[in-house]
Amino acid sequence: MKTWVPDARNFAYLNWKQVDALPRESTLLVLPTAAIEQHGHHLPLATDTLINNLLLGHALEKLPPEMHVYALPPVHYGKSNEHIGFPGTLSVSAATFMAVLRDLGASVANAGFRRLVLYNTHGGNSSLIDVMARDLRAEFNLRTFALHGSGGITFEGLSAQERAYGFHANEVETAFLLASMPELVDRSAYTVNYIADIANPELLLPENAPATFAWLTRDIAPSGVLGDPRPATAENGARWRDAAATRLAAALEVMVRYPSQPAT
Ligand SMILES: [Zn+2]
Numbered sequence: 001m002k003t004w005v006p007d008a009r010n011f012a013y014l015n016w017k018q019v020d021a022l023p024r025e026s027t028l029l030v031l032p033t034a035a036i037e038q039h040g041h042h043l044p045l046a047t048d049t050l051i052n053n054l055l056l057g058h059a060l061e062k063l064p065p066e067m068h069v070y071a072l073p074p075v076h077y078g079k080s081n082e083h084i085g086f087p088g089t090l091s092v093s094a095a096t097f098m099a100v101l102r103d104l105g106a107s108v109a110n111a112g113f114r115r116l117v118l119y120n121t122h123g124g125n126s127s128l129i130d131v132m133a134r135d136l137r138a139e140f141n142l143r144t145f146a147l148h149g150s151g152g153i154t155f156e157g158l159s160a161q162e163r164a165y166g167f168h169a170n171e172v173e174t175a176f177l178l179a180s181m182p183e184l185v186d187r188s189a190y191t192v193n194y195i196a197d198i199a200n201p202e203l204l205l206p207e208n209a210p211a212t213f214a215w216l217t218r219d220i221a222p223s224g225v226l227g228d229p230r231p232a233t234a235e236n237g238a239r240w241r242d243a244a245a246t247r248l249a250a251a252l253e254v255m256v257r258y259p260s261q262p263a264t
Pocket of ligand 1: 047173
């Protein structure tokens with residue numbers, strides 16, 4: 001898999017003596033989590049994993065060199081059962097996903113490290129990431145953190161409808177790929193599908209509402225797209241990538257400085 005993580009920030013490029021020499025209290029390890037799953041007719045299966053690596057790699061470039069922050073190899077497979085029925089989706093169960101994170105957390109804690117951030121770019125993993133950040137904190141006394149997607153930036157230029165219901169293989173994801181690996185984007189194969197309409201608010205919504213329905217993509221989006229990729233541009237992708245990297249880098253710096261012992 002292509003990587004944008006700088007070699008000097010790639011944990012798996014170190015040997016064990018170099019790892020042993022890292023300061024245990026202040027080193028922050030980043031565990032990326034994403035997915036290999038259908039992304040419509042126009043984007044590759046690895047979209048979430050590539051975006052994770054793209055944004056994280058650019059964020060790590062911005063950190064001061066003396067700051068000890070390393071990217072672990074990503075957990076490529078996520079809980080993607082909302083995309084079952086589409087060839088190419090490779091999903092693991094919630095139990096498997098959480099067990100992998102727990103075992104990796106145990107390895108990090110056994111090596112004496114204290115700070116671990118779970119950086120996730122696949123929506124189907126989000127609730128599990130929040131569970132595991134707390135469980136790893138409780139079980140291994142690690143300082144654990146959760147970091148999601150683009151770090152909460154405002155995507156300037158996005159329509160209100162796309163902002164609310166562009167979930168998957170949408171304008172933002174397409175723009176990130178156009179800015180980084182345009183050869184993997186089939187611009188002749190865009191499809192459009194919205195799961196809800198902001199102009200007609202319903203009581204029962206797919207996401208982010210008090211009353212939701214559990215959706216499977218095949219029920220509501222035959223092409224696999226949730227959103228409208230057509231307005232995506234490489235220029236916006238590069239702008240949003242840089243804004244996200246700046247925000248993610250700022251979050252990582254805060255995590256490095258976060259007190260390792262509870263205040264007394
Ligand atoms: Zn995606």
